[in-house]
Amino acid sequence: MTQPDIHLYTAATMNGYKPVIFLEEAGVPYGLTFIDLSKQEQKAPDYLKLNPNGKIPTIVDRDEGRPIFESGAILWHLANKYGKFLSDDPVARSETLQWLFFQVGHVGPMMGQAMYFQRIAAPNGHEEPFSIKRYVDESRRLLEVLDTRLAGRDFLVDDYSIADMAVYPWARAYPWARVGIDGLANLKGWFDRIDARPAVRKALTIPKAQPAFWGDADESEFLKENAARFASDVKTA
Template identity: 85%
Template sequence: MTQPDIHLYTAATMNGYKPVIFLEEAGVPYDLTFIDFSKQEQKTPDFLKLNPNGKIPTIYDRAEDRAIFESGAILWHLANKYGKFLSNDPVTRSETLQWLFFQVGHVGPMMGQAMYFQRIAAPNGHEEPFSIKRYVDESRRLMEVLNTQLQGRDFIAGEYSIADMMIYPWARAYPWARVEVDDLPHLKAWFDRIDARPAVQKALTIPKAQPQFWDENADADAFLKENAARFAGDVKNA
């Protein structure tokens, strides 16, 4: 039996869901290896040969006999390889790339820090109000930028694209980052549109569903303790 071209190494994180969303939306067959952070599988010699930064997601493209790491590069590669979710129009293509980098440089890092200081550092005895406020406030500003961009359009770059797939898992996790979005109607309507996509909802269960990230009503207490304990070493070493 022929193996699929794409072998995906990922975990149930905002970054980890991005290529799963693309692959499920595009209907592309793929193999999947779940990377267990608790076992430090992302730091093993074999994995570091694929991704020298020791992070997920990473893909191995068998047809090209090479690995690609960094979620933005992965989605760009997949979109070009399969001719999906990336416009051929040069202006729209450029706009899509700009918003892809907007996620990589701003939304992910800022919301990630908002989550870290509230959900990992604080439960491990490092309550830092200044840091929390700084990253929550900046995350909120970025949500306002997205709200403005989405006024009068259904998707980030006009048509559904890898820009939406990149931004959605982070922005949609606003409950976990404790960022207020109730007064951002265009952003909330965008969430609703993507929430309604069956392939996206399937992707958010692969390799494991984490409803605590997305659902304000989910019971987060047990997961909060588990998550904080998993990264306790990072806090102690800081």
């Protein structure tokens, strides 16, 4: 049996869902390996040969005989390879990449830190009110930027694109980051439109559903599990 061109190594995280959303939306066959972060499988020697940074996700493009790591670069590669979700129009293409990099450089890092200090550091005995406020406030500011951009628009550029696929898993996880979205009607409408997409709903269950991220489950038990899983990431003096 012929193997699919794309093999994805991922985990159930915001970055980990991004390439799954593309592959499910594009209807591209792919192989899947779940990386168990609690077992530090992302640091295993064989995986580091694919991704020297020891993070997820990574794809192997068998057709080209090479791995690609970093979720933004993966989305860009897949969009170019399959001719989907990235316009050929120079202006729309540029705008799509700008919003893709906006997620990579701002939304992901800021919301990720908001999550870290509240969901990992604090439950492990390292309460940092200044850091929490800093990252929650900056995350809210970034969501306001998105809300402004989405005024009069269905999606971040002209059509649904890799920019939406990149931003959505992070921004939609505002409950897990404990960032309020009161007053952000344009952003809420965008969430509703993407929430309704069958491929997205399926993607958010692969390799494992984490409903607490999206505010769709009681977070108490998952909070304990998540904090314990990443306890070794909490640095002590």
